[in-house]
Amino acid sequence: MTEYKSIAATDFKSDTVTTPTPSMLQAMLTATHGDDVYKEDKTTNDLQARVAEMCGKPAGLFVVSGTMGNQICLRAHLHQPPYSILCDYRAHVYTHEAGGLATLSQAMVTPVHPRNKIYLTAEDVEDYLILGDDIHTAPTRVISLENTLGGTIMPIEEIAKISTLARQHGIKMHLDGARLWNAAAETGISLSVYGKYFDTMSLCISKGLGAPVGTIIVGEPDVIQTANWFRKQAGGGIRQAGLLAAAADVAITETFPKLKLTHEVTKKLASELEEMGLTFQIPVQTNFIFLDLMKAGIDPAVLIEEGNKLGITIAGARIAIHYQTSTAAIEKLKLAVKKSLEIAKQRHANGTNGVKKPEGSLAYAVYDKIVVDH
Ligand SMILES: Cc1ncc(COP(=O)(O)O)c(C=O)c1O
Ligand SMILES: C[C@@H](O)[C@H](N)C(=O)O
Numbered sequence: 001m002t003e004y005k006s007i008a009a010t011d012f013k014s015d016t017v018t019t020p021t022p023s024m025l026q027a028m029l030t031a032t033h034g035d036d037v038y039k040e041d042k043t044t045n046d047l048q049a050r051v052a053e054m055c056g057k058p059a060g061l062f063v064v065s066g067t068m069g070n071q072i073c074l075r076a077h078l079h080q081p082p083y084s085i086l087c088d089y090r091a092h093v094y095t096h097e098a099g100g101l102a103t104l105s106q107a108m109v110t111p112v113h114p115r116n117k118i119y120l121t122a123e124d125v126e127d128y129l130i131l132g133d134d135i136h137t138a139p140t141r142v143i144s145l146e147n148t149l150g151g152t153i154m155p156i157e158e159i160a161k162i163s164t165l166a167r168q169h170g171i172k173m174h175l176d177g178a179r180l181w182n183a184a185a186e187t188g189i190s191l192s193v194y195g196k197y198f199d200t201m202s203l204c205i206s207k208g209l210g211a212p213v214g215t216i217i218v219g220e221p222d223v224i225q226t227a228n229w230f231r232k233q234a235g236g237g238i239r240q241a242g243l244l245a246a247a248a249d250v251a252i253t254e255t256f257p258k259l260k261l262t263h264e265v266t267k268k269l270a271s272e273l274e275e276m277g278l279t280f281q282i283p284v285q286t287n288f289i290f291l292d293l294m295k296a297g298i299d300p301a302v303l304i305e306e307g308n309k310l311g312i313t314i315a316g317a318r319i320a321i322h323y324q325t326s327t328a329a330i331e332k333l334k335l336a337v338k339k340s341l342e343i344a345k346q347r348h349a350n351g352t353n354g355v356k357k358p359e360g361s362l363a364y365a366v367y368d369k370i371v372v373d374h
Pocket of ligand 2: 013014015016092096
């Protein structure tokens with residue numbers, strides 16, 4: 001891994017912690033300064049066009065977060081309540097976007113547990129679609145998928161089957177593609193191939209790609225225009241967006257090609273942790289490792305504390321690797337896990353090993369459902 005001076009070098013809580021590189025900051029200095037609310041900023045317009053073209057879509061829109069990208073895309077697909085959105089029970093749009101589906105979209109949600117415990121299949125979806133006009137129901141109007149989810153890649157064949165099913169019933173398809181870059185880098189499947197199966201996609205540039213701010217939503221012009229309307233309504237209209245778009249453009253160019261290496265580093269760490277006796281809640285396929293702390297008998301609070309002692313930030317069961325993660329920090333992570341395992345064994349020996357959830361640990365809280373369900 002290229003060694004970085006970033007404060008993110010020792011932070012394993014998420015890939016959202018990545019910090020702008022000198023080249024991103026340099027690009028900001030030469031960005032245009034048009035007013036993006038009036039669509040007058042060339043740097044922003046060029047970035048939108050670039051990502052839309054990469055995804056095989058005619059229109060794109062720069063927004064300030066993945067949450068905004070998802071919520072305004074989903075709202076733009078919905079016209080007359082009652083209606084519902086079908087998604088994975090762990091989907092970010094359902095679990096971590098502050099209830100936006102209920103407030104902005106006034107939508108019911110059908111959260112589906114994948115039978116294979118990893119990704120939704122067309123059979124899972126078909127069993128839970130709400131069709132017809134029975135006045136007791138809220139018919140499914142959108143299927144919202146997430147790729148990657150918890151770092152696992154949804155097979156393109158399954159996405160294709162679900163898309164065909166949706167289109168048979170006139171249901172819209174949205175992709176929370178916060179980490180679609182990671183899926184594309186790992187599978188070699190282009191963003192435009194993924195784009196064929198969705199009406200809208202939301203791609204974050206502020207996570208593994210390392211931009212300081214920004215997500216791009218893509219789709220047909222009419223739905224993107226409607227989404228833009230909801231962006232403005234939420235106060236998301238941006239004036240000199242070019243400063244942010246310039247950094248995002250560099251992030252795509254510079255970091256997208258590095259994601260595969262990040263995944264290799266992640267998988268190497270995972271195999272070393274397995275040699276130490278650790279197991280994982282879900283497969284390690286890209287840049288996340290979900291430790292099965294329950295099975296190891298490790299108290300998350302102990303792991304967090306051991307990390308702090310070594311000067312690294314661990315937030316719970318989820319270990320996030322990004323292109324700014326330092327080699328030294330990875331060595332310290334392994335030490336923290338080793339020490340936590342020793343403490344777990346000591347506690348087990350003297351019968352005091354109660355695994356407690358730490359207070360306020362976001363990443364643990366974010367995915368403790370996976371801990372329980374997997
Ligand atoms: C899968 C997924 N979708 C959407 C988001 C929301 O992105 P943001 O934090 O920029 O709102 C996140 C979190 O970063 C995420 O992990
Ligand atoms: C916490 C969550 O919203 C964020 N997307 C993350 O993955 O860290």
